[in-house]
Amino acid sequence: MRYELYYWSGIQGRGEFVRLALEEAGADYADVARQPGGEAEMMRLMQSDAAVHPSFAPPFLKAGDLVIGQTANILLYLGEQLGLAPRDEAGRLWAHQLQLTIADCVDETHDTHHPIASSLYYEDQRAEARARSADFRRTRMPKYLGYFEKVLARNASGSGHLLGADLSYPDLSLFQLVAGLRYAFPVRMAALASQYPRVAALHDQVAARPRIDAYLASDRRLRFNEHGIFRHYPELDGTD
Amino acid sequence: MRYELYYWSGIQGRGEFVRLALEEAGADYADVARQPGGEAEMMRLMQSDAAVHPSFAPPFLKAGDLVIGQTANILLYLGEQLGLAPRDEAGRLWAHQLQLTIADCVDETHDTHHPIASSLYYEDQRAEARARSADFRRTRMPKYLGYFEKVLARNASGSGHLLGADLSYPDLSLFQLVAGLRYAFPVRMAALASQYPRVAALHDQVAARPRIDAYLASDRRLRFNEHGIFRHYPELDGTD
Numbered sequence: 001m002r003y004e005l006y007y008w009s010g011i012q013g014r015g016e017f018v019r020l021a022l023e024e025a026g027a028d029y030a031d032v033a034r035q036p037g038g039e040a041e042m043m044r045l046m047q048s049d050a051a052v053h054p055s056f057a058p059p060f061l062k063a064g065d066l067v068i069g070q071t072a073n074i075l076l077y078l079g080e081q082l083g084l085a086p087r088d089e090a091g092r093l094w095a096h097q098l099q100l101t102i103a104d105c106v107d108e109t110h111d112t113h114h115p116i117a118s119s120l121y122y123e124d125q126r127a128e129a130r131a132r133s134a135d136f137r138r139t140r141m142p143k144y145l146g147y148f149e150k151v152l153a154r155n156a157s158g159s160g161h162l163l164g165a166d167l168s169y170p171d172l173s174l175f176q177l178v179a180g181l182r183y184a185f186p187v188r189m190a191a192l193a194s195q196y197p198r199v200a201a202l203h204d205q206v207a208a209r210p211r212i213d214a215y216l217a218s219d220r221r222l223r224f225n226e227h228g229i230f231r232h233y234p235e236l237d238g239t240d
Numbered sequence: 241m242r243y244e245l246y247y248w249s250g251i252q253g254r255g256e257f258v259r260l261a262l263e264e265a266g267a268d269y270a271d272v273a274r275q276p277g278g279e280a281e282m283m284r285l286m287q288s289d290a291a292v293h294p295s296f297a298p299p300f301l302k303a304g305d306l307v308i309g310q311t312a313n314i315l316l317y318l319g320e321q322l323g324l325a326p327r328d329e330a331g332r333l334w335a336h337q338l339q340l341t342i343a344d345c346v347d348e349t350h351d352t353h354h355p356i357a358s359s360l361y362y363e364d365q366r367a368e369a370r371a372r373s374a375d376f377r378r379t380r381m382p383k384y385l386g387y388f389e390k391v392l393a394r395n396a397s398g399s400g401h402l403l404g405a406d407l408s409y410p411d412l413s414l415f416q417l418v419a420g421l422r423y424a425f426p427v428r429m430a431a432l433a434s435q436y437p438r439v440a441a442l443h444d445q446v447a448a449r450p451r452i453d454a455y456l457a458s459d460r461r462l463r464f465n466e467h468g469i470f471r472h473y474p475e476l477d478g479t480d
Contacts, residue, residue, distance in 0.1 A: 122392075132355070
């Protein structure tokens with residue numbers, strides 16, 4: 001199966017969670033919008049009157065006859081297809097629950113720099129972004145990181161993964177969340193680091209996987225930048 | 241199977257999307273936190289060191305040995321269990337994609353009155369709430385409602401449902417989203433009404449289903465109020 005991923009060409013964004021799964025599995029895929037004319041093709045597909053299952057927004061994935069939208073939903077599908085999720089019902093649901101909780105944190109991270117409107121520039125909502133970021137750093141980051149630390153501690157397999165013995169797609173997504181938070185809030189993440197050793201260890205374990213390591217060093221991995229979800233604005237960061 | 245739903249006792253909130261599915265199916269369930277001592281029991285379960293699959297936040301559902309968190313994930317499970325989702329893979333994924341898009345709109349609705357911090361009172365972020373609500377009314381509400389209108393129009397079955405001929409859980413959730421938006425933004429929703437006739441018709445079709453109709457008239461249905469996701473603050477509403 002050759003997969004086609006459709007996502008904005010200039011950012012990691014939500015598409016990155018899908019890319020990491022495809023890369024870890026060594027899947028055959030095209031990152032369509034990064035090819036010449038690809039972003040126009042993505043818009044054409046999204047706006048096509050012929051789309052039976054139109055997506056509200058990128059990313060979406062073409063897999064044979066299927067067109068699947070919503071990041072967590074794409075991973076629900078790929079987890080099964082690529083062997084990146086447990087096969088039993090309880091495990092599948094638990095993996096998806098963790099993914100949706102990661103997605104909630106990603107949404108909140110986005111809103112630290114866009115608390116008023118996605119349609120406005122950051123510069124037009126900078127004061128509000130400072131206020132939202134202060135709360136995010138103080139109350140939300142510890143709550144989310146503490147939650148994942150607890151989940152890792154309770155995984156009886158001792159694998160260092162979020163669930164069971166094997167890697168699953170939420171592990172890849174938690175790696176990306178940590179990498180993104182470190183990029184966006186380096187001062188705060190340094191201050192918190194000692195409290196979440198299992199989260200940090202999972203990040204390192206994922207980064208060291210041969211296919212992920214090769215991917216991160218390749219041109220296929222876009223750099224973090226100030227157009228994506230995880231943006232580094234020093235005025236939004238702080239020790240507490 | 242007797243289900244146990246755990247959610248805050250005083251609000252519809254995210255738990256309501258689960259309640260609607262249980263009610264429509266005539267499922268045997270307890271709304272645990274609304275029973276005497278129930279909210280304490282919910283907190284005990286959430287914070288228990290013995291929880292193998294702890295939830296980040298309510299709602300969560302006990303179903304036999306399973307404990308399932310995240311609203312959309314609970315509906316993914318119940319959709320299959322209660323016959324409220326297509327049986328084929330493409331249909332299941334499409335239903336879940338729609339549910340996740342509804343959930344995104346629910347999150348954005350919450351943030352209209354809490355754009356800075358959930359940990360602060362509305363009164364402490366009223367100016368920012370006005371700004372965020374203005375953008376939500378102007379750009380986001382038409383975008384989401386227009387999307388669901390398009391999805392309804394493209395359902396070739398002519399059933400008036402979001403997908404296929406039969407009712408599925410995203411239909412129930414879209415009903416709740418529309419009801420909530422009408423409560424929170426009555427002026428704006430009235431101004432938009434004529435543009436989204438299929439969305440309005442789906443709302444009415446769901447409300448008229450015998451079990452939903454009985455549920456809405458019962459004490460089991462909490463009223464909308466200013467503690468939940470959909471809050472009516474007149475200063476946040478407007479014709480455009």
